[in-house]
Amino acid sequence: MPGALNITPRILMGPGPSNVDPRVLQAMALPTIGHLDPDFIRIMEEIKTMLREVMQTTNELTIPVSGPGSAGMEAAICNMVEPGDRCIVCVNGVFGGRMADVCGRYGGEVVTVTAPWGQPIDPQDVRKAIGSKGAKIVGIIHAETSTGVLQPLEEISRIAHDAGALLIMDCVTSLGGHPVMTDEWQVDVAYSGTQKCLSIPPGLAPISFSPAAMSALESRKSKVANWFLDMTFVKAYWGQERTYHHTAPINALYGFHEGLRLILEEGLHNRWARHKANHEMLVAGLKCMGLSILPKPEYRLWSLNAVSILDGADDMTVRKRLLSDYNIEVGGGLGDLKGKIWRVGLMGCSSTPTNVRFFLEALRTILG
């Protein structure tokens, strides 16, 4: 039989998970209670209230789905897309591509709007794709984890709504690190993950549905193909009815509760400013070493920095030395960017001046 776990703590500066505050870890170790216990029902209510604040929304159905971020994407799409629905999906990296795949699996007629990896989507391309045929949904990634691109959303939201489409936003890598203004931007479905700027262990997917999205759900012609993520049931489980659907991941939700408390203690604006400042410090330090960031300055994520690898440096060797000699985890590139970028995350608890300085020093030493 394997021995007990013996975990080497790391400095988590990859694309997620980020480091987790000990208060969150300790909350997860509280005694498990029943999911219909009056105490747990109070915890669910508190979670919904705090999550609305973090997602900047008054949407009633604002809850953590009982699965990781990719279950959040699946939940958004399986509830909104019916067979034959025209779906405009913006693809400028891995996660836009995944969204297109998922829409197709639920029977959507997918039209992709593309931009080169490292660049944002042009709103006029979205307008053209909608064209005269219209669309049921427009899907877009706010923070493309594979390229470090921050996508401006307000114009695309106007274009989508002018055409009567619902806007689905992936904010997995922005929520808690960048402003994510769900209501102000008129987003209809916003989903995220916990293990990025929220600094909560992976396993839950915050999600929020606007009244228009709820109407679309209620007026579906067909059952949601995905039983586990059917929001008709999930809504009744998290709502006043408390109708049994599945068993919520009790201890993960303890950690989620404490993680949200930490975010509100810091204050959202302070937290965004911290992410911005540490990102700028990193970029300045990299510049001194002759290293650059893939996206243009105005489209850069603060939370995920796509650092172009200089000719002559070996991607894997550098990452392995960062891990073995400094306990620092950073990510490699995905798809076409494999071997061409490092993905350096400064998310949640991992976004500190100390981490930036230590990483720059380590990288300088390794690159010689």
Place this chain on the structure above:
Amino acid sequence: MPGALNITPRILMGPGPSNVDPRVLQAMALPTIGHLDPDFIRIMEEIKTMLREVMQTTNELTIPVSGPGSAGMEAAICNMVEPGDRCIVCVNGVFGGRMADVCGRYGGEVVTVTAPWGQPIDPQDVRKAIGSKGAKIVGIIHAETSTGVLQPLEEISRIAHDAGALLIMDCVTSLGGHPVMTDEWQVDVAYSGTQKCLSIPPGLAPISFSPAAMSALESRKSKVANWFLDMTFVKAYWGQERTYHHTAPINALYGFHEGLRLILEEGLHNRWARHKANHEMLVAGLKCMGLSILPKPEYRLWSLNAVSILDGADDMTVRKRLLSDYNIEVGGGLGDLKGKIWRVGLMGCSSTPTNVRFFLEALRTILG
């Protein structure tokens, strides 16, 4: 902002979750590391090895799905059922009914085989339902949590395989408490949950696919509609390829690792014997109070006891007093059995002689 969590520990004797050993809770509080960290990859390997032992199988693809037990059911069905496939689903309680619903959502042509709630399925009824048309799958609940019925499986397995069908078994409430012989019974897909007899917090779904099930997956005509649970990807994530799919719930898997170690330390046979002995002690005590168990003795679960409520006793009043005066959680009946039974769980860490004695004493006092 809500205050920090302050959890009242309970004696969990409902249909799940069951009580969790402090070693499992402490493992969940270990520092989060990356899901591609070499240390985490070793943990994944150890989990697969231990889980095969617990599920009594040599199936290569034996892993915890990153969602609760209901995601396990969804994973089993969405991968095995294609539109138009004939599905024989055995329904003698809530969870069989759910399985039929899920099969239909993925396009299966569902034929149900029923038995009254509280009774097992008759193998000859399965044979008749398969009939001359055959079937792609036969789905059955080994331990029906809504009625406390243990379903004998060997004859039904023979009937299913003689007809060339795959056998899908729900062992959510039996795994770790009753013998679950995945290979010996020739089960093709077995899935469970963690929060019952494994005594690990809810949020993961152990699942195992036989070589025949893997062949069926590989020879599908259509993509799996559910991207998140598509085993083509999940297999590559948990396999030697380590192809990125989603981010595994790191800390939940720490707890899972420790929970499996506890089970193997105790020994499966010892654990089964403990569940049987405590069940028998409970039944004897209830008998002295004039209370009986819904299923016949030969079909009774050791892990979940469906106790018939005597005329004159009020279901909710009794359960509320058990919780408020004794910190004991038991479950109520579902569907047609609402108000007619209590569901008294003796699962994993909750299955102890002390709990049985304390519960009997509490119930005796409340019933007067």
